[in-house]
Amino acid sequence: MLSLVVILSALSFLQLGAAGPYNTFDGDGFPACNNVAQVYRPSTISEIQAIVKDASRKGTPVRASGNGHMWYDTMCSDDPNTIIIKTDAVNRISDLVLKDGVGSVVVEAGVTFPQVAEWLHERGASLGYTLVNWNITIAGAMAMGAHRSSLREHSQASSAALAFDIINGNGDLVHIDKDETSDTWLSATTSLGLLGVIARVKMEVLADFKVYANQITLNEAEVLNGDIYAQISPYVTANYWWWPGPKKFHLRTYGVVPITKSGNAFQNTFSVTELEGKLALGLLNGGQNASLPNFITEGIFYALWRTPNFHDKKTNLPLLSWPVHGYAYDVLIGGLYPDQKPEWEYNLRGKTLELAVPVTQANALLKRVRQLFDQAAKDGKPVTSTYRSGINIKFGKPYDSFLGQTTERVGNRTADWSKGAMMFDFPSFLPTTGDHHRYNEEWYGMLAKTLIDEFPVRPHWTKNTRDVFRQSLKNLDPDSLQRFAKVREQFDPKKTFRSVVGEILGVV
Known part of the structure; x- marks a missing residue:
């Protein structure tokens, strides 16, 4: 009888399926792990412990995965014996x-x-x-x-x-x-x-x-030549969207309003209707082999982005003017609108590059990117932002952590991170036709290498390629990596928990 209970317990957290790639939000063809042996879906913490104990005993690599947001194949190691522990059912x-x-x-x-x-x-x-x-x-x-x-x-x-x-x-x-x-x-x-x-x-x-969200439009020169810290720091949260074609920025700012303030604003950047998804896919694919369609598409998205991407949570009616008001989570993050789906379900997928740079060097980095845009145009292969919302530029107050993006820790390439970090996030549409290369594909690799070589940038851990991690290693603090590795050795001496990122960093 006991054996049957044990077997039934094991089956309760086993997600059956053949070995192969493990995908996260982008689905088939966009693996977070290229080849895994099995995916487990436990329902309790004790079941997770049992899986890890068994894997440790067998020398099997393990990775945990919630509803992961991995853009590239860096989540696991390349060991095909790797197992995934899917944690979404452990949610008390x-x-x-x-x-x-x-x-x-x-x-x-x-x-x-x-x-x-x-x-x-x-x-x-x-x-x-x-x-x-x-x-x-x-x-x-x-x-x-x-x-x-x-x-x-x-x-x-x-x-x-x-x-x-x-x-x-x-x-x-x-x-x-x-x-x-x-x-x-x-x-x-x-x-x-x-x-x-x-x-x-x-x-x-x-x-x-409750909070408000407000948005204004700025000329590119106002940001590139302005005091970025002064523009952003008064607000509890704020970010830019950069539209290189029109040479404009949208500055979206947020602040607290009284809880009694009317308004039930609700947003989701990723939520689209079937018609919107099909139209966007056609526009974006049109720019795979020619530059002009990309600039036309960017202009359309720029115009759409000037109005709020918010609905009223109770009525689902779109909100048409700034500012908007609502509860903090609904305004800052939101969720899917009714009868809409995430963009990736309509094959609107992308590649991305996200790097953190000290705010003190933000202007210099953005000006360098503008130079690279201008050089591509001079070379006869102009590129621009080809995704839903331009280039997203975020910020971070310093927070001490060995591997954090905003930490003040510095390594061989010293820099002043004391005012915080600017995160340069450049998603670009991945064509669904032909060879799936973006227009002027080589330019994107050159952009990454230039910024990594010329600035003390740090990589975002889920939104960069293996090459970007390797190139960025010289910008990371060796002391922080060594101290992290010592703690990791205490927690996991058998190296059960492995990933490509950890291997590149030399901490596994």
Whole structure:
């Protein structure tokens, strides 16, 4: 009888399927891992521990995955024996404490931002500004050092963490309380999943609140030659969208309004109708082998982006003028609109490059990118932004973590990160026809190499190619990497948790 119970328990968290690629949000043809042996879907923390213990005993590589947002094949190692632990079914929320407007809550490995946002909203609480994309898990965002955009508030997701429970390489549950003087804590807050599976997070919460979103249009020269820190820092969160063809920027800013303020604004950048998806696909594919269609498409998207990409949450009617008002999560992140789907379900997929640079060098980097755009035009192969919302430029207040993007830690290439980081995020449409190359494909590789060689940039951990990670290694702090590697060795001496990124960094 006991054997039957054990077998049934094992089957309850086994997702059957043949070995092969493991895909995240982009689906088939866009693997996060090129070849894995099996995908498990446990429903409890103890089941995750059992899987890890078994894998550790067998020497099998393991990677945890929530609703991952991996753009390239860097999530796992290339060992085909790798197994995936899918955490989305381990999603309990508990232990809310809220007093005088501040408090904490405990979330399990697979809890997503919309899940906890709705749960907290029903109880008069909010996550504040440590929010990321609507479809990924909180634990995954913290592991990867994910962030929103702010020079005033700590917006790195892991900055809200008060404690972690991590399942280490032996399958043991290790509790870590916040201690910013501890190498263990500085490793856990951007662990890249290399310490183990983040089983639980205790995180800060605030009393529920509302915010406004406003947007203005700036000429390109106003940003490239302006005081970027002064333009951004007054707002609790803000970011630019750069449209290189029209030579314009959209500056979107956010701030707190009274909870009694009317408005139920709700957004999602990725949400499109079937008609919109088909039209966009046709426009974007038209620019694969010619430059002019890309500039025409960018002009259309630029015009559309001038009006709010917000609906009223209660009526689903579009909001047509700025500013808009609503609850913090709904305005800052939102979710899918009813009867719409994510853009990637209509083959609107992209490649991307995201690099962090000190705010003190933001103007110089953007001017260098403009020079590269201009040089491409002089060479007869002009390129521009070919995606839904231009080039996204975000910001980050310094937050100390060995592998964080906004940390003040410096290595061989010294720089002043004390004012924070600017994240240069350049997504570009990936054609669905022909050889799938973008127009002037070589230019994108040259852009990455130029910025990495000329600026002390740091890479985003889920939005860059293997080549970008290799090239960026010279810009990372050797002391931070060595100290992280020592902590990782304590958590996972058998190297059960592996990834291409960890191997390139030399910490696995």
